[in-house]
Amino acid sequence: xxxxxxxxxxxxxxxxxxxxxxxxxxxxxxxxxxxxxxxxxxxxxxxxxxxxxxxxxxxxxxxxxxxxxxxxxx
Amino acid sequence: xxxxxxxxxxxxxxxxxxxxxxxxxxxxxxxxxxxxxxxxxxxxxxxxxxxxxxxxxxxxxxxxxxxxxxxxxxxxxxxxxxxxxxxxxxxxxxxxxxxxxxxxxxxxxxxxxxxxxxxxxxxxxxxxxxxxxxxxxxxxxxxxxxxxxxxxxxxxxxxxxxxxxxxxxxxxxxxxxxxxxxxxxxxxxxxxxxxxxxxxxxxxxxxxxxxxxxxxxxxxxxxxxxxxxxxxxxxxxxxxxxxxxxxxxxxxxxxxxxxxxxxxxxxxxxxxxxxxxxxxxxxxxxxxxxxxxxxxxxxxxxxxxxxxxxxxxxxxxxxxxxxxxxxxxxxxxxxxxxxxxxxxxxxxxxxxxxxxxxxxxxxxxxxxxxxxxxxxxxxxxxxxxxxxxxxxxxxxxxxxxxxxxxxxxxxxxxxxxxxxxxxxxxxxxxxxxxxxxxxxxxxxxxxxxxxxxxxxxxxxxxxxxxxxxxxxxxxxxxxxxxxxxxxxxxxxxxxxxxxxxxxxxxxxxxxxxxxxx
Ligand code: SF4
Ligand code: SF4
Numbered sequence: 141x142x143x144x145x146x147x148x149x150x151x152x153x154x155x156x157x158x159x160x161x162x163x164x165x166x167x168x169x170x171x172x173x174x175x176x177x178x179x180x181x182x183x184x185x186x187x188x189x190x191x192x193x194x195x196x197x198x199x200x201x202x203x204x205x206x207x208x209x210x211x212x213x214x
Numbered sequence: 215x216x217x218x219x220x221x222x223x224x225x226x227x228x229x230x231x232x233x234x235x236x237x238x239x240x241x242x243x244x245x246x247x248x249x250x251x252x253x254x255x256x257x258x259x260x261x262x263x264x265x266x267x268x269x270x271x272x273x274x275x276x277x278x279x280x281x282x283x284x285x286x287x288x289x290x291x292x293x294x295x296x297x298x299x300x301x302x303x304x305x306x307x308x309x310x311x312x313x314x315x316x317x318x319x320x321x322x323x324x325x326x327x328x329x330x331x332x333x334x335x336x337x338x339x340x341x342x343x344x345x346x347x348x349x350x351x352x353x354x355x356x357x358x359x360x361x362x363x364x365x366x367x368x369x370x371x372x373x374x375x376x377x378x379x380x381x382x383x384x385x386x387x388x389x390x391x392x393x394x395x396x397x398x399x400x401x402x403x404x405x406x407x408x409x410x411x412x413x414x415x416x417x418x419x420x421x422x423x424x425x426x427x428x429x430x431x432x433x434x435x436x437x438x439x440x441x442x443x444x445x446x447x448x449x450x451x452x453x454x455x456x457x458x459x460x461x462x463x464x465x466x467x468x469x470x471x472x473x474x475x476x477x478x479x480x481x482x483x484x485x486x487x488x489x490x491x492x493x494x495x496x497x498x499x500x501x502x503x504x505x506x507x508x509x510x511x512x513x514x515x516x517x518x519x520x521x522x523x524x525x526x527x528x529x530x531x532x533x534x535x536x537x538x539x540x541x542x543x544x545x546x547x548x549x550x551x552x553x554x555x556x557x558x559x560x561x562x563x564x565x566x567x568x569x570x571x572x573x574x575x576x577x578x579x580x581x582x583x584x585x586x587x588x589x590x591x592x593x594x595x596x597x598x599x600x601x602x603x604x605x606x607x608x609x610x611x612x613x614x615x616x617x618x619x620x621x622x623x624x625x626x627x628x629x630x631x632x633x634x635x636x637x638x639x640x641x642x643x644x645x646x647x648x649x650x651x652x653x654x655x656x657x658x659x660x661x662x663x664x665x666x667x668x669x670x671x672x673x674x675x676x677x678x679x680x681x682x683x684x685x686x687x688x689x690x691x692x693x694x695x696x697x698x699x700x701x702x703x704x705x706x707x708x709x710x711x712x713x714x715x716x717x718x719x720x721x722x723x724x725x726x727x728x729x730x731x
Pocket of ligand 1: 142143159160161162163164165174178179180181182189190191192
């Protein structure tokens, strides 16, 4: 239920951190990481994941296949 | 209306009245390309910018600016940018600035200003967009204006978020804002900007460019309405926006921009930018100057921008940032000496004033030497500041280029070069590189030069001049120009035009590591 950041591609620019509606993103050793417990894929906030939309490096904020997709509470 | 607002209003009306500089009229004024010269700007604006190193080349000889890199995030993507590094055109390609928190940045400003009394301006320019990081940017301004109230604050932005922040900018008394505007035609913009991020969405293509240009021009208008001086930067990209920049010049002037700075695209494959990888070239020195000349009647042109790195510290091309790393400033014991700084700056003003008169006297004698013959030449000058010819040829990291004519000595740009004097390998290559960089010049003025490079310069048709060591640049170059015209008059030499010069694209990463070593 979350996105993840491909650490080897992250420039550490911090743009995603400020855009995340759930404060799921934080800095760790020069790159940024997403806390999967907080990430909602932006569902309920915006039409698309904000971190991926603002990230300057394509395919760096991507769906994490290791965790099940987020289900909005109905 | 309070007095401050009234004063700003008067300035804005003055800008509105002021129509170009009329340097084309042959009225003998020192041309406006000398980057906002005294004759070109309304007196109120001249008062505000005359000591500002980023707006006046002459001021840059005496005053320094510094940038702090507190704003890493960006909200647009440019084809001349590789986000691994600082913005390739606002800054130098291949350079990474040391990122600071607002608290570290404020401490650094106080440390630098206490060590270097010439430091009068703090800019926030990136590495991302300051207004895409509004909390960090404005917190830095808040801390600095409290600790060092005499420091002028300025800001560079791509303009996308500008309309949302104009009132905060005005609140911090930021008196200079730079907007990078590369187009007003979205079709052209689509070739420069792959996307913008605005209002929680990524926009691409023409739609992105349309949004960007609308926000930029709206932000520019809002700033001028509030009496905040606004400069426009444009990156000249041959074949993409080169001729279009004449329209950009007109549009930004209409909206009150007081200076327009056209910078060359810096692009090489090793920078890893889209333009670098697609082989998009930058302009030659002559192409750049031709475009700047074509725009001259528009907003005043600025030609001395060095595209310095976002955390640069120092005068002219100098960079003392290695003295002020985070570790060092945190360990420094600093106290802010406001009175000492004011006294120092008063001495600088006296010196500047006394030299203006000598320059004017020299210029008045030019007519008797065929000054009216219409000959113009470019000359290169090695200087490390204070308006003097005071740098050794072999130590110069850049040459300033002046155009000499009946109107006097007009600053038209500068050329970065690799150090010739690195003691050891590669000397031949770097000399050839210097000659390519100043190949459009008839002479090069230096404080000192060795025999070998002297002979090579003469062979390349560039006269090395070391007879004016440690003298004023404008006065000396005009004195030399008189003798040049005399030699033509006596038939000793024939005046011939020179070729074009190259704007250096690569090698900046190597230069950087040398700076730090
Ligand atoms: S997808 Fe949305 S919620 Fe998840 S980390 Fe990115 S910005 Fe935050
Ligand atoms: S926006 Fe992308 S590059 Fe910037 S910190 Fe986030 S993941 Fe890294």
